[in-house]
Amino acid sequence: MAKNILIKPIITEKAEGLSEKLNQYSFVVAKGSNKVEIKKEIEKMYSVNVESVNTLVMPGKTKSRSSKRTVLKGRVPSFKKAIVTLAQGEEIDFFGDI
Numbered sequence: 001m002a003k004n005i006l007i008k009p010i011i012t013e014k015a016e017g018l019s020e021k022l023n024q025y026s027f028v029v030a031k032g033s034n035k036v037e038i039k040k041e042i043e044k045m046y047s048v049n050v051e052s053v054n055t056l057v058m059p060g061k062t063k064s065r066s067s068k069r070t071v072l073k074g075r076v077p078s079f080k081k082a083i084v085t086l087a088q089g090e091e092i093d094f095f096g097d098i
Contacts, residue, residue, distance in 0.1 A: 005033045005041045009094055010081065022085070025092050029055070029082045038082050049087040056081050 009015075010026035018024040029038055035053040043050055060078040064071050086092070 003030065003033075003037075005030050005037050006045065007079075009092075011094065018083070019091070023088070023091070024083050024085050027082045027084065029080050031057070031080045033080070035082075038084070042084055046092050048090045048092060050084055051087055052085045054083045054085075056083075 007028040007030065010028060012026075015026040018026065027038075027042075035055060038053050038055070039050045042048065057080050058078055061076045062073065063076055064073045066072075
């Protein structure tokens with residue numbers, strides 16, 4: 001069975017700033033993946049040269065919201081994030097021809 005390593009790219013203001021200034025892109029990845037697997041998958045999927053991969057596990061958070069009668073409490077699960085630095089002069093275009 002093929003392992004799904006890359007889940008989705010992270011597109012936030014902070015991630016966009018990293019991509020413009022430092023040529024770094026952020027992705028949500030599978031928790032069991034390592035840096036070598038992430039590097040190979042990004043190079044294969046986007047046809048770019050990856051210089052380095054930094055990974056971190058973002059902790060889960062508790063959230064609450066009010067309904068008519070009570071306060072509902074829940075939890076957002078933790079996830080693994082990878083910050084990928086590309087070689088000079090290369091970029092990943094997530095939006096294509098928009």
